[in-house]
Amino acid sequence: MVLIRVFEDKCAEMYAKAKIAGFLHLYNGQEAIAVGALAALRPDDDLVTHYRDHGYALARGLDVPAVMAELYGRSGGTTGGRGGSMHIADVSKHFWGGYAIVGGHLPLATGLAYAAVHHKTDRVVLCVMGEGSTNIGTFHATLNWAQLWRLPVIFLVENNQYAMGTALSVHSSVTEIYKKALAYDMCAERADGKDVLAMRDAVARLAERARKGEGPALLEAVTYRFRGHSMADSDVQRPREEVNEQKQRDPITMFLNDVLFKQNLIAQAEVDQIQKDVEAEVEAAAQFADASPEPELNTLYKDIYAQSVENMQVDGSLIRPATVLSRNGKHG
């Protein structure tokens, strides 16, 4: 959780310095969800997330410098600078990516769950989304399908109370999000998204039943963003009192005070050391990202297709025949 917090703060700093561009959605305040959920899963359980994905990448153990380099758009990034902040992935760690069309990744996660069943494995899929995605048609089509086919997928809804800047009560007729799953006879629960142990326990319970073939589940994690929707968000729409009040319940200090200190599991000196180590790790990641070269221009056409076909050139990006290419020097 500390790593995610420090990483995100560094991202904000580097966005302000124009090292990171485009959309940047930070995870501050929601760290307990990713950390708790992934602690409950096996490393070979599949993970598919929304675009607020840095926390999941770090909690899944992706290479920290590579994640930072991806945000910088550099060749050393998790996908060589192709995807950026919203599309972190590492298939070798069963993280199939962050996705940026709200709700569009839900059926993909469900399909991965089908593949797990088809191949007779007992893997489960964790599919993460924001509460804003529960209004889109794909959400309902996917929940219906997942339950109908009893697929091992856990839909984890991070309810941070705002879809971009639109308050929950303004965008959803049902404000207790987990109830939406009940329409599909799906197992549904609600947990405190700021309580890392509650998140871990809930996901562990739902993963176990999915693994046993008892079907999918939806878990609503009630949480709050400490920053705006993205770095482009002036965050004028949320009342300051509300933001300040929410910050009083910080998932990191809650875990520290309510669990670690209370049970004498950690000393203040260790906490300070963790903070120091993490800051050094993130600083090193930023330096790696800065030093990593931009992707080569000649890789632009690479990997548009997995399989070349006859008459296809430059990895199949072009639909023109070779004669035209040679005449014009490039495609028309």
Place this chain on the structure above:
Amino acid sequence: MAEITYREALKRALREELARDPEVVVWGEDIVAYGGGGAYAVTAGLAKEFPGRIRDTPIAEEAIVGVAIGAAMGGVRPVVELMTINFALVAWDQIVNHAAKQHHMFNGTINVPMVMRSPAGFGRTAATHSQNFDAWLASVPGLKVVEPATPYDAKGLLKSAIRDNDPVFFIEHLQLYGTRGEVPDTEYLIPLGVSDRKREGKHLTVVTWGRMLVETMKAAQKLATEGIELDVIDLRTLRPMDLSLAIESVKKTNRAIVVEEGWRSIGLGAEVVASLQEAAFHYLDAPVARVAGLEVPMPYARNLERATVPFADDVIAAVHAMMANQY
């Protein structure tokens, strides 16, 4: 070699690939129970032969395509049937934002080996059920788009599409399912991305695909009786598009017409015309012409529907017009 229908050719391709590869599954709306297997009966009987691998789905195209993408990412090879291409619009986000993007955006680490089969075209089905989206689909990098016109091509191309490691949109046509043609009993494949000369001629090149090949061949037969020999090039695959045969043909005939069923403006024919003049401008004795569908929402009435899409007579008229002009 037996003569079979386009529909039967598709079914044989599915059957052979289902038998060959346990990763292949077939999903779609009403492909198992309804009428014994599909709105157009392509999957009739397959569910009995391959229990559990042919499945009816909810009416939810975004989920049909999206769940198939996820399954494909996980190593399954789904073939999904979208009942008509018009319903593919419901799944457009999945097709364009997901299926087509995965491999490149994730730097080659994710493959999406899936096929989306769907009929385009008309059949007294009115405005929302009679469209062609070949140009839309073929404009998307990351997709492969196939549109076979004959039973022989349909079978060989569908088998290749299923074995391909990329998302392939396989466009069929309502008016083609019942058409017949010779298909060998022995196994064969037709590679994606290779066009085919369907008739040899020296006077004028026609570039076409899908149902319009059938109309063009009728026209060619009639025109041959007048001494006009068409060189007919069937694109077969629309992305990546193989224009090498078409260009070679134009260099021989010096005249070309592109024949398509879809809307004329900003259609796929415009792309073919542009490419032909880029590659063979100095060989052309006349501007490349287009025969295409009228730009109206398709009406239901029989006479209006027939007036909207091209038939052999329209091809003949265009050929006559071009041959009559001395340039």
